[in-house]
Amino acid sequence: MLTDIERRELDDALKHYPDKRAGAIDALLIVQRRRGWISDDSLLDIAQFLGMTGDDVDSIATFYNLIFRKPVGRHVAFLCDSISCWIMGYEQVCAQIKKSYEIDLGQTTRDGRLTCLPIACLGHCERAPALMIDQDVYGDVTPEKVESIVEKYK
Amino acid sequence: MERPLTQYIHPDGSPRLLREYVKDGGYRSLQILAAGMAPQDLQRLVAEAGLRGRGGAGFPTASKWSFVPMGSDAPKPKYIVANADEMEPGTFKDRVLLEGEPHGLVESMIIAGYALEAEVGFIFLRGEYHLSAARLTQAIAEAYAEGYLGKPLPGTAFRFDLHLHASAGRYICGEETALLNALEGKRAIPRAKPPYPQTVGLWGQPTIVQNVETLYNLPHIVNHGSAWYQSLSRSKDGGTKIYGISGRVTHPGWWELPLGTTARELLEQHAGGMVNDVSFRGLLPGGASTAFLTEEHLDLPMDFSSIPSQVGRLGTGTMIVLDDHTCPVGFVLNLEKFFARESCGWCTPCREGLPWVARILESFEEGRATHDDLALLDMHADLLGPGYTFCALAPGAMAPLQSALKYFRDDFVRHITLGRCPVNSKQKRHKVLV
Numbered sequence: 045m046l047t048d049i050e051r052r053e054l055d056d057a058l059k060h061y062p063d064k065r066a067g068a069i070d071a072l073l074i075v076q077r078r079r080g081w082i083s084d085d086s087l088l089d090i091a092q093f094l095g096m097t098g099d100d101v102d103s104i105a106t107f108y109n110l111i112f113r114k115p116v117g118r119h120v121a122f123l124c125d126s127i128s129c130w131i132m133g134y135e136q137v138c139a140q141i142k143k144s145y146e147i148d149l150g151q152t153t154r155d156g157r158l159t160c161l162p163i164a165c166l167g168h169c170e171r172a173p174a175l176m177i178d179q180d181v182y183g184d185v186t187p188e189k190v191e192s193i194v195e196k197y198k
Numbered sequence: 199m200e201r202p203l204t205q206y207i208h209p210d211g212s213p214r215l216l217r218e219y220v221k222d223g224g225y226r227s228l229q230i231l232a233a234g235m236a237p238q239d240l241q242r243l244v245a246e247a248g249l250r251g252r253g254g255a256g257f258p259t260a261s262k263w264s265f266v267p268m269g270s271d272a273p274k275p276k277y278i279v280a281n282a283d284e285m286e287p288g289t290f291k292d293r294v295l296l297e298g299e300p301h302g303l304v305e306s307m308i309i310a311g312y313a314l315e316a317e318v319g320f321i322f323l324r325g326e327y328h329l330s331a332a333r334l335t336q337a338i339a340e341a342y343a344e345g346y347l348g349k350p351l352p353g354t355a356f357r358f359d360l361h362l363h364a365s366a367g368r369y370i371c372g373e374e375t376a377l378l379n380a381l382e383g384k385r386a387i388p389r390a391k392p393p394y395p396q397t398v399g400l401w402g403q404p405t406i407v408q409n410v411e412t413l414y415n416l417p418h419i420v421n422h423g424s425a426w427y428q429s430l431s432r433s434k435d436g437g438t439k440i441y442g443i444s445g446r447v448t449h450p451g452w453w454e455l456p457l458g459t460t461a462r463e464l465l466e467q468h469a470g471g472m473v474n475d476v477s478f479r480g481l482l483p484g485g486a487s488t489a490f491l492t493e494e495h496l497d498l499p500m501d502f503s504s505i506p507s508q509v510g511r512l513g514t515g516t517m518i519v520l521d522d523h524t525c526p527v528g529f530v531l532n533l534e535k536f537f538a539r540e541s542c543g544w545c546t547p548c549r550e551g552l553p554w555v556a557r558i559l560e561s562f563e564e565g566r567a568t569h570d571d572l573a574l575l576d577m578h579a580d581l582l583g584p585g586y587t588f589c590a591l592a593p594g595a596m597a598p599l600q601s602a603l604k605y606f607r608d609d610f611v612r613h614i615t616l617g618r619c620p621v622n623s624k625q626k627r628h629k630v631l632v
Contacts, residue, residue: 060320060361061383062401068383069366073325107385107542108366110325122326126287127486127518128444130532164369164540165287165486166326169444169516170451179328 046089050075054093064094068104072111081112109163117152117159119197122176126165133186134173140187145194158194200430201454202418203411203438207298213333216340219301225346227305227420231312232353235420237268240313244416246424248436252291253281253372253409254484254513256435256502265396266314266404276316277405278307279381280413282323282330283365283372286485287536288518291440292410294452296323296330299414300337304360306413308346309420311358314406319360322377325367334362369540373589374407376542387544388589411440433458433501441500443469445519446476452516458499461491464517476521480605484513486533487594489601490520510601525621526606527613530599531559537595545588551578552595562610565618572610575603 046054057070071090076082082090082105084098091101105111121141125134138149141160145153152159168174171183175193182193206214206222219225231240245260267273280303284292295302307319323331338360341347350357363381365371371380375389378400399405415437419427427436435457441464442452448470455464461481465471472478480490483500489510491498498504502512520529538552555578561567579600582592603610612620 066381066383066401069380070363070383073364073366104383104385108368110365110367125532126536127482127529127532128288131445131518131521131524131529163326164285164367164536165289167284167290167293167324169288169290169518170442172444172450176326181329 046075046093047078050078051093065096065100068094068096068101069108069111072101072105072108076111080118081115109161115152117156119158119178121158121160121194122163122166123149123160124164124166124168124172124174124176125162126169128165128169129173132172136187137173137175137185137190140190141194144191158197199456201438202422202430203295203302203414203440204298204454207294211297213297213336214299214301215336216301216344219299223421224301224417225305227309227417228346228351230420231309232351237313237315240309240420243424244313244419247415247419247427248424248431248434249412249415249419249427250435250502251409252411252415252439252514254286254487254511256512259408259412262396262408263314263406265394266316266406267397268315272315273403275318275403276314277400277403278310278314278316278319279377279400279405279407280307280319280321280410281372281374281377281407282321282327282410283377284327284410285324285369285372286487286514286516287533288444288482289442289485289514289516290444291442291452291514291516293327293330294440295410295414296327297333300330300333301341302414302417303334303410304337304341304346306416307360308351308358309416310406310408310413312351312356313416314404315356316404316406317356317358319358320381320400321360321362322371322381323362323364324371325365331362331364338362368542369536370542370589370591373591376589377407378405385542387542390588431457431501433499433504435502439500439515441468442516443481443519444516445481446473446521446523447471447519448473458501458504460497461500461517462496464500465496465519469519472519472521476523478519479522479524479526480520482513482518482520482598483510484515484517486518486536487590487597488513489597490605492605510597523621525563525619526602526609527559527562528619528622530602531556531563533598534559534595537591541591547582548587548589548592551582552592554578555582555595555599562613563619563622565613565616567610567614569614572603572614575599575610579603 058067091098166174175182175185249259251257370376371386376386380386395405439457444450480492534556538556541548543549584593
């Protein structure tokens with residue numbers, strides 16, 4: 045079941061659209077914001093609300109990389125792996141994350157604190173390499189800076 | 199030198215709110231429209247100004263608009279969509295505008311709506327641009343409160359509504375018809391063209407999808423006219439351009455400069471040249487899907503008409519510099535992994551071909567490649583080029599590959615003869631898989 049708050053937010057988002065299914069992506073983002081990820085149950089809640097099948101919603105959920113169909117940690121670190129960040133050494137930053145937190149890209153720390161994911165160009169190329177944790181972007185990241193940045197996210 | 203798009207942006211990155219924007223002449227263009235500039239006059243003005251699309255293709259904006267049905271018989275509603283899905287690797291120009299001058303987009307969208315008699319606008323914003331989202335949300339709320347949005351433009355029957363849509367990722371959403379599918383809540387797969395969005399777009403209605411930077415030019419064209427706009431440029435295309443440079447240069451960054459500024463001036467004067475001990479080998483002039491330019495092209499004006507079509511195209515104007523300490527094969531491998539991952543999977547050549555290209559390039563970096571592999575790359579560069587795929591993603595992906603095979607062929611051959619990457623085997627790169 046969607047919560048009342050989720051329903052209210054969804055109704056609000058749907059106001060701009062001529063049909064309900066246009067709100068599918070908004071719905072996934074709204075539900076994920078509170079529940080952290082989109083479980084099968086969440087998926088079906090959304091499908092019911094929008095008058096779609098679960099498979100239909102899943103085809104959308106699995107297309108978009110900012111929709112998580114698996115649980116993620118309390119914080120998600122998005123490491124830009126596109127060209128400017130590659131030139132400026134994102135791979136060394138990635139190696140440091142691996143070393144400090146014992147996770148590879150796509151994995152979550154054992155304590156559920158941090159998930160690290162690759163992300164397409166974050167648009168901070170003049171300050172490459174760039175790292176986004178939750179909604180905060182950090183530029184000119186070096187392996188030495190990794191731990192002090194991640195430190196803020198408990 | 200005039201910088202109409204960025205002159206008021208705060209250097210410290212703090213937001214500009216309504217009061218400040220209006221004080222500096224913001225929303226003044228709407229009074230000019232209300233004073234009696236008809237939509238057709240506005241369209242003609244934009245045509246005379248020579249505004250061309252800043253999203254990469256450089257298509258003349260007025261020509262794009264000319265296909266939208268106008269007048270009282272035209273279908274309603276019509277839509278204006280701002281393509282703020284900035285995800286072209288190496289490109290960060292729209293972010294500068296969205297974060298620094300959010301009201302500029304609101305004003306620009308109202309003008310575009312007026313020009314096309316469209317009553318609803320959507321800003322399709324990439325989901326990762328959280329700061330832009332916050333600032334646009336505030337700007338839209340302020341514009342509604344002030345009556346710029348949601349109320350008739352004084353003295354006219356024109357009324358415009360504007361909504362922000364935060365996307366959920368995927369580069370292909372930047373393709374305009376894929377974007378429309380995403381906005382309709384579907385998988386972002388490009389649509390067959392024709393029909394073009396101008397006649398059959400969002401929910402089947404006439405729709406214009408326009409790049410953010412392109413839109414930001416509109417208030418200034420309305421306020422100052424086409425002759426002034428033309429005079430900003432050093433080329434036959436009007437206006438300024440937000441150029442950017444990233445890579446191993448002394449001052450990576452962005453600059454609003456006359457359209458037609460040369461690559462050499464950008465690289466040497468604005469970016470301060472290469473960092474110590476590193477030399478220039480080439481650059482992608484405007485994102486990952488443009489072809490390499492090399493030393494011999496540096497004096498070309500960076501605009502939409504001066505780069506010979508057999509050499510390449512400007513793209514987004516945000517340049518990525520290849521230096522002599524970076525392996526060109528590894529560089530292209532990074533790009534092709536990106537394109538392989540971001541392919542929507544709809545058409546077979548793109549879905550299957552791009553990962554194949556990435557695997558071949560990986561074999562070069564790992565020292566397993568043969569001369570047959572080089573021939574395979576040449577073949578893909580042709581067969582994934584224009585005309586063989588459903589949309590422009592794979593042809594875009596082939597632009598840097600094909601030009602790298604031309605300008606840096608010796609580097610590819612050295613990987614084969616040495617049986618390793620001459621640069622990266624020491625740096626232990628490329629351990630990260632697709």
